[in-house]
Amino acid sequence: MSVQEVEQGRLRSPFYPRQSELDRLNLWHEWKGFSSADGFFDTGLEYFSVRNSTGVFDISPMTKYRITGPDSLDFIDRLVTRDMQKIRPGRVAYAAWCDDQGQVIDDGTIFHLREGEYRLCSQERHMSWFRAAAIGMDVDIADETLDIAALAVQGPTSYSILRQLDIPGLDELKPFGLLHADFEGSELMVSRTGFTGDLGYEIWIETKQAVPLWDALFEAGRLYGIRAIGTAALDLARIEAGFIQAYSDFLPANATVRPGRSRSPLELGLDWLVDFKKPVFNGRRALAKEKRRGSTWRLVKLDIEGNKPAHHSYIYPAPSGQKEVGFITSAAWSPVCKQNIALGSVRTPHGKPGDRLWVEIYYQREMHWSRVMAEATVVEQPFWNPARRRATPPGPY
Amino acid sequence: MAERYDAIVVGAGHNGLVCAALLAKGGKKVLVLEANERVGGAAVTREFADGYSVSSCAHLLYQLQPQVEKDLGLKPALVASGLHTVALAKDGKHVRIVGNEVSGAGQDDADSYRRFHARMCRYADLLKTYVNQTPPRLGRDAPKGDMLTLARLGFDLRRLGRTEMREFLRLIGMNIYDEVVERFGSQLLRGAISLDAVTGTHLGPRSPNTILTYLYRLAGRHAELCQPAGGMGGIAEALAERARSFGAVIRTGMPVRRIVVENGRAAGVECENGDAFSSWLVVSNADPKTTIMKLVGTRHVETGFTHRIHHLRMRGNVAKLHLALDGLPSMSGVDKREYGDRFIIAPDENYVERAFNHAKYGETSASPVFEITFPSFRDTSLAPTGKHVMSAIVQYAPYALREGWSEKSKKAFIDTCMQVMADYLPDLAGRVTATELLTPADIESQFHVTGGHWHHGELALDAFLFTRPVGGAAQYAMPLDGLYLCGAGAHPGGGVSGAAGRNAARQILKREKSV
Numbered sequence: 001m002s003v004q005e006v007e008q009g010r011l012r013s014p015f016y017p018r019q020s021e022l023d024r025l026n027l028w029h030e031w032k033g034f035s036s037a038d039g040f041f042d043t044g045l046e047y048f049s050v051r052n053s054t055g056v057f058d059i060s061p062m063t064k065y066r067i068t069g070p071d072s073l074d075f076i077d078r079l080v081t082r083d084m085q086k087i088r089p090g091r092v093a094y095a096a097w098c099d100d101q102g103q104v105i106d107d108g109t110i111f112h113l114r115e116g117e118y119r120l121c122s123q124e125r126h127m128s129w130f131r132a133a134a135i136g137m138d139v140d141i142a143d144e145t146l147d148i149a150a151l152a153v154q155g156p157t158s159y160s161i162l163r164q165l166d167i168p169g170l171d172e173l174k175p176f177g178l179l180h181a182d183f184e185g186s187e188l189m190v191s192r193t194g195f196t197g198d199l200g201y202e203i204w205i206e207t208k209q210a211v212p213l214w215d216a217l218f219e220a221g222r223l224y225g226i227r228a229i230g231t232a233a234l235d236l237a238r239i240e241a242g243f244i245q246a247y248s249d250f251l252p253a254n255a256t257v258r259p260g261r262s263r264s265p266l267e268l269g270l271d272w273l274v275d276f277k278k279p280v281f282n283g284r285r286a287l288a289k290e291k292r293r294g295s296t297w298r299l300v301k302l303d304i305e306g307n308k309p310a311h312h313s314y315i316y317p318a319p320s321g322q323k324e325v326g327f328i329t330s331a332a333w334s335p336v337c338k339q340n341i342a343l344g345s346v347r348t349p350h351g352k353p354g355d356r357l358w359v360e361i362y363y364q365r366e367m368h369w370s371r372v373m374a375e376a377t378v379v380e381q382p383f384w385n386p387a388r389r390r391a392t393p394p395g396p397y
Numbered sequence: 398m399a400e401r402y403d404a405i406v407v408g409a410g411h412n413g414l415v416c417a418a419l420l421a422k423g424g425k426k427v428l429v430l431e432a433n434e435r436v437g438g439a440a441v442t443r444e445f446a447d448g449y450s451v452s453s454c455a456h457l458l459y460q461l462q463p464q465v466e467k468d469l470g471l472k473p474a475l476v477a478s479g480l481h482t483v484a485l486a487k488d489g490k491h492v493r494i495v496g497n498e499v500s501g502a503g504q505d506d507a508d509s510y511r512r513f514h515a516r517m518c519r520y521a522d523l524l525k526t527y528v529n530q531t532p533p534r535l536g537r538d539a540p541k542g543d544m545l546t547l548a549r550l551g552f553d554l555r556r557l558g559r560t561e562m563r564e565f566l567r568l569i570g571m572n573i574y575d576e577v578v579e580r581f582g583s584q585l586l587r588g589a590i591s592l593d594a595v596t597g598t599h600l601g602p603r604s605p606n607t608i609l610t611y612l613y614r615l616a617g618r619h620a621e622l623c624q625p626a627g628g629m630g631g632i633a634e635a636l637a638e639r640a641r642s643f644g645a646v647i648r649t650g651m652p653v654r655r656i657v658v659e660n661g662r663a664a665g666v667e668c669e670n671g672d673a674f675s676s677w678l679v680v681s682n683a684d685p686k687t688t689i690m691k692l693v694g695t696r697h698v699e700t701g702f703t704h705r706i707h708h709l710r711m712r713g714n715v716a717k718l719h720l721a722l723d724g725l726p727s728m729s730g731v732d733k734r735e736y737g738d739r740f741i742i743a744p745d746e747n748y749v750e751r752a753f754n755h756a757k758y759g760e761t762s763a764s765p766v767f768e769i770t771f772p773s774f775r776d777t778s779l780a781p782t783g784k785h786v787m788s789a790i791v792q793y794a795p796y797a798l799r800e801g802w803s804e805k806s807k808k809a810f811i812d813t814c815m816q817v818m819a820d821y822l823p824d825l826a827g828r829v830t831a832t833e834l835l836t837p838a839d840i841e842s843q844f845h846v847t848g849g850h851w852h853h854g855e856l857a858l859d860a861f862l863f864t865r866p867v868g869g870a871a872q873y874a875m876p877l878d879g880l881y882l883c884g885a886g887a888h889p890g891g892g893v894s895g896a897a898g899r900n901a902a903r904q905i906l907k908r909e910k911s912v
Contacts, residue, residue: 279660280696
């Protein structure tokens with residue numbers, strides 16, 4: 001009797017035919033109904049491809065909504081905290097959206113594809129909330145997650161690789177810009193966006209053209225160190241870039257039960273996304289109050305002494321470790337920065353840039369647990385933020 | 398430059414008038430804009446046939462809060478008070494109810510009713526305190542005053558005594574059916590109490606919290622039935638007179654198209670005829686759905702709030718049937734001088750529940766329940782000499798009738814009503830010279846109440862006190878600066894009580910002072 005594969009009731013990415021050829025680890029997890037790879041060959045090497053050449057991460061499972069209709073701008077402008085009037089067609093906005101209590105439901109990117117036509121991408125699904133937000137507005141919201149295949153092409157050589165595909169306007173494409181091009185008769189959308197904090201692009205195409213696009217991309221990248229990467233490499237890169245993630249660094253407000261377990265954008269370091277000049281947006285009244293009274297929590301980026309990642313650690317104001325003031329939400333040893341880095345949530349007034357805090361790190365050596373109280377400095381800038389991320393046109397590497 | 402007022406009240410319903418009067422009394426320059434040609438909203442008397450007039454919606458006054466009368470110096474003109482309720486029986490052996498007395502149901506039921514009535518009134522008195530004030534806000538950052546109110550509510554409950562408090566808490570979420578079946582033997586009495594608990598709602602006697610709706614009816618004046626002079630319009634006119642005397646300007650025939658929102662706050666209103674008026678204070682007597690979805694526009698408020706307002710239950714179920722009669726119809730077992738009383742057709746509690754069954758599925762009741770009055774019996778201004786009008790509240794006639802409200806479906810429902818009433822008023826049909834049926838759809842279009850719902854939203858435990866109309870907006874202030882609600886959709890609810898209007902005015906004056 002032969003051994004049968006267990007059906008898991010998960011969707012496969014449109015890129016699966018190619019991913020499966022590269023897969024040597026068989027490490028897959030569930031991402032919103034899809035199977036998504038932790039890694040394909042070696043997660044460490046995959047990570048280094050993002051920082052030194054190009055890593056390709058499959059973002060097809062990401063939730064994608066197409067928002068159209070006469071009220072699409074009004075709808076989005078009320079939905080998110082930032083001013084969407086400023087986002088012209090051909091531009092992309094990183095944004096967060098809140099409930100009426102000013103607590104973050106999720107964050108994501110909003111692509112202004114054409115006048116009045118938007119694509120909103122997020123980790124979680126939000127149709128019911130968006131439907132509620134659309135009451136009384138002439139707007140059409142369609143989930144196009146299954147219709148669009150997408151790849152994040154990230155790393156210093158990503159520009160050189162995409163140049164091989166003869167995409168008009170690529171040279172002038174600025175960070176958070178997008179363009180439409182033709183790929184074998186289908187519309188290819190290219191945006192200069194990503195989740196790695198490095199030079200990089202995301203490319204989007206209808207699902208049936210997924211494999212031809214993959215093939216063309218990997219052919220173009222053959223001499224530029226292109227490599228498929230999984231979530232493990234991406235997660236490390238995003239912590240270095242200081243990007244937060246739902247279910248790691250905050251819980252979607254609608255997934256919390258206990259009071260105080262959700263976070264406002266002000267508590268997640270997203271103040272710059274909150275535009276109080278807008279007369280109305282979801283959460284405005286609550287956030288204005290919070291702004292006046294002060295927030296309870298603050299998101300911190302920590303540079304920690306030593307080399308042991310501070311996973312799940314408590315944060316203390318003093319090495320005595322008497323009274324904790326917060327906890328770590330994401331932690332890693334950063335190979336490219338050679339720093340022990342973490343993101344965490346601490347109670348105000350602690351956690352101002354430059355503050356010194358202490359984290360209690362537990363680690364295991366041959367089964368036995370040890371504990372170290374490590375000093376941590378609150379830093380303001382992302383740990384990894386190279387100039388090439390912003391250069392237009394990007395240089396060849 | 399639009400004319401500027403301190404406050405604009407949208408809608409001259411009775412609550413709008415109470416609110417406007419109190420705001421004007423408080424020193425505000427107030428403008429009231431009413432869509433219809435007459436003040437009163439649904440509290441109005443209209444001529445429905447040549448020479449025949451009747452209260453278009455509510456026809457008996459039993460909830461007008463004494464505090465409202467006191468604050469306004471209002472003395473409502475009544476042609477009768479302390480009306481009896483006559484629960485009609487086909488065989489003429491009617492049961493009569495007034496105050497705590499029941500006759501015709503036997504000594505046991507008379508005793509039970511006295512006890513039942515005393516207890517219900519005790520609970521209603523407790524409720525009355527809270528009906529006549531802004532409900533406290535709950536939550537961690539609730540103001541001190543609200544915490545005190547809440548503490549007092551707890552204290553008042555506790556003061557009922559251990560047994561009574563338990564009984565109150567047991568009853569408040571319960572249905573009236575279980576209670577009447579447990580307490581009374583007389584089916585007519587059970588039916589009558591059941592009817593009082595469900596009038597104006599999308600509830601049957603077996604629906605939860607129909608004891609609450611019964612208590613709500615008693616809160617204020619223990620539901621002493623009065624007939625206002627000139628119909629309910631008389632009350633509205635009196636309120637308008639009080640409002641004007643304090644300096645409020647009332648303009649009728651001025652439907653408001655939208656509430657103007659500027660820079661995230663209410664800034665005035667714009668009428669259908671293009672006239673615009675400015676004010677930093679806009680008080681809406683319209684129902685919450687009309688106010689938010691139509692007049693303000695959802696884009697000016699936040700999503701969670703919009704969603705809750707959108708889902709308010711506003712399924713009106715009450716029809717009003719008006720008949721012009723060339724003489725009083727005969728009723729066996731009813732004395733001539735009793736014709737000024739209130740007659741009900743609700744022969745037992747199951748009859749009422751069965752009548753409701755149809756409404757659940759978008760049908761009119763095959764055997765509806767009735768509350769019948771002959772207002773012209775005591776008030777001769779309502780009909781030509783020697784002639785009479787009949788005003789009947791008929792349940793259930795669902796707003797969302799499956800086949801849709803049309804002349805045909807209205808005719809069919811009138812026929813049903815006449816057929817049922819024929820058992821009790823055998824010569825009624827022969828005396829009818831004109832008929833008017835107002836379905837919830839008519840009430841919606843003529844009185845601008847979403848769903849034609851009496852209470853501007855179901856009166857239920859999930860939409861009561863702290864959560865009426867919805868959580869986070871229960872203190873009359875809407876989550877849009879400068880916008881308030883003062884109608885039945887706000888706490889405490891519908892009925893000609895004036896409580897919502899009074900509470901709203903007091904809350905507005907208090908808040909404006911603190912700003």
